[in-house]
Amino acid sequence: MALQRLGLDEVWWLVSPSNPLKQPSDLASYESRLAGARAVVHHPRIKVSDFEARAGTRYTIHTLRALMRRFGGVRFVWLAGADILTQMPLWRDWDAIFRTVPIAIFDRPTYSLKALSGLVAQRFGRAYLSPRRVGKLAQHRPPAWTFIHGRRNPASATKLRQGGG
Numbered sequence: 001m002a003l004q005r006l007g008l009d010e011v012w013w014l015v016s017p018s019n020p021l022k023q024p025s026d027l028a029s030y031e032s033r034l035a036g037a038r039a040v041v042h043h044p045r046i047k048v049s050d051f052e053a054r055a056g057t058r059y060t061i062h063t064l065r066a067l068m069r070r071f072g073g074v075r076f077v078w079l080a081g082a083d084i085l086t087q088m089p090l091w092r093d094w095d096a097i098f099r100t101v102p103i104a105i106f107d108r109p110t111y112s113l114k115a116l117s118g119l120v121a122q123r124f125g126r127a128y129l130s131p132r133r134v135g136k137l138a139q140h141r142p143p144a145w146t147f148i149h150g151r152r153n154p155a156s157a158t159k160l161r162q163g164g165g
Helices: 002-006 030-040 051-055 060-070 082-090 094-100 112-117 119-123 157-161
Strands: 011-014 046-049 078-081 103-106 145-148
Touching (some): 002 103, 082 094, 082 119
Parallel strands (some): 011 046
């Protein structure tokens, strides 16, 4: 959906070695999560990457800055589910993330309404682009973000990480 709706050349799925907001015991091992991501990707323009582990970054803002240093000519768009938008005020330098790259937030069951009425959406309301204008989101100067409505995936990321479904 991201490739088509946003006019992206590729999607890079960066598997994070850790999550500062979660207990390490709540996550499967990094190696198994990386292998699991690789096992479900069957599209030539979706690449699973261990960039964050190789770069040694812990926070999203640091990862984004490292990506931009390493791949200076690439225009990045950060992709996330609506659940992330509700959690972002807990993240380190979350507002800097919005000022660093354009962002596409994808509809998730039970989170969308809360995400669209929350602090992050309010703070960056003027930077919101309607879905009709996001065909070239990567070319918009940050802050720029959109909310993509579409087929909702009810799968729980937590259950997937734990080997459930």
